[in-house]
Amino acid sequence: AAGVIQSPRHLIKEKRETATLKCYPIPRHDTVYWYQQGPGQDPQFLISFYEKMQSDKGSIPDRFSAQQFSDYHSELNMSSLELGDSALYFCASSLEVGASDPQYFGPGTRLTVL
């Protein structure tokens, strides 16, 4: 079965640079979530989208923005990168917000900021 796809899988950036992470949800899934996971930490919710509209917002810095496109894929844009932004970034998708549907995670993008 098709899973969530994330690209790139690895990304190395310098401080103050920008980065764009992409997420392609499972086919027919209309909800996308972004999580940030630091070393030894639990995943922290950043932001979610349902039917191309932002549905919830967590601990996402103002330097980050995200959107969901008409084909339901999502992009997380990160500007003015800081060393502390180094982490695993996961995207998850589900079928319908508000319906207790499971969230399935992508393989993640490992971002390293030097």
Add this chain to the structure above:
Amino acid sequence: GENVEQHPSTLSVQEGDSAVIKCTYSDSASNYFPWYKQELGKRPQLIIDIRSNVGEKKDQRIAVTLNKTAKHFSLHITETQPEDSAVYFCAASRPYSSASKIIFGSGTRLSIRP
């Protein structure tokens, strides 16, 4: 705010024995409780979930129990095997509202001794 506490943080059991991980949640409106297994550097994988209208759910060697009154839920793994070694996260979510995000516990590192 919403919080999920998870215990223990590390757990070592002999192969073939049972493992139990316990979680408590603070938001009484939570009604969906997934459990994720995460191997080092890989994505969280959904292994079982339970909804608030159910007290117990079992899938082969894995079972989850929920006590809504006490706001406790637990993961039970029986006949543990080496491949069960991983970090396990409990989580809580309250769909049917704008807050559809998953709140994760801090994780339990489970080690299976041969």
